[in-house]
Amino acid sequence: MTHEIRPALTSRLTGADLLRWYWRKDELAEFARQLNIRATGGKELLTARIAAKLDSVPFPEPQSAKKSNGTQLSGPLTVMTVIPQGQRCSQVVRAWFIEQVGAAFSFDAEMRAFFSQSDGTQTMQDALDHYRATRDQGAKPIDPQFEYNRFTRAWHEANPAGLREDLLGDWHKYRRLPLDQRARA
Incomplete structure (x- = not known):
């Protein structure tokens, strides 16, 4: 299997390209500011807003929670x-x-x-x-936006005596892969 390299966050990406990769929230917020769109909200909301902008489709902002x-x-x-x-x-x-x-x-x-x-x-x-x-x-269950926490739990279940250094090394390898090439635990 050839390993693809995660693309840079640029306006040339498509929404589908964005959604294939792992991005930290701070990366997404900075990219949203570069695109001149709102950089607030949770990681899933921010990702959806950016993907819509990249695909030039309207993004209906969710209604605020009750006040x-x-x-x-x-x-x-x-x-x-x-x-x-x-x-x-x-x-x-x-x-x-x-x-x-x-x-x-x-x-x-x-x-x-x-x-x-x-x-x-x-x-x-x-x-x-x-x-x-x-x-x-x-x-x-851990919500999908907390991907590191989900990975950590699964890793510790598979490696009960594993070392933190090994966990972090495996996490870095895992997050460099596009979502469709990751083995699901």
Whole structure:
């Protein structure tokens, strides 16, 4: 199998060319600025926006997430505290959770989703119950935009005693390949 070389990010690429390769988010953001398009958003959104620009097709920007009503919890919090719609995963909320469950608490995907979907009727007790119900469920799928994390998990499963240097070497080889030539784990 011949190994292709990843092309440079230039306006001569097509959207399909862009989508065949691994790009870091900082590379994509810089390229978007060169193309005079928005350089914000997650890696998947940024990639889709650039691919549309390269192919000279319109890109419908996604609608913003629901807006906060401006009210944010400021404490002191209790289990009866109602969570306002649009509540952020703030330091006040984090501190309350640490008091309840200990220093190991963090806002993982499950908890961020709970707060982002809050409609103003849930309480901190509901949030605490959700936190406890979503623990110890084993390894959760890693979203595609976190490709390095996905690669790392698969690599460690295949190489349990592997060294970090070997992992990084394999990662660099892997990410230099176009997507259609990568072995999927």
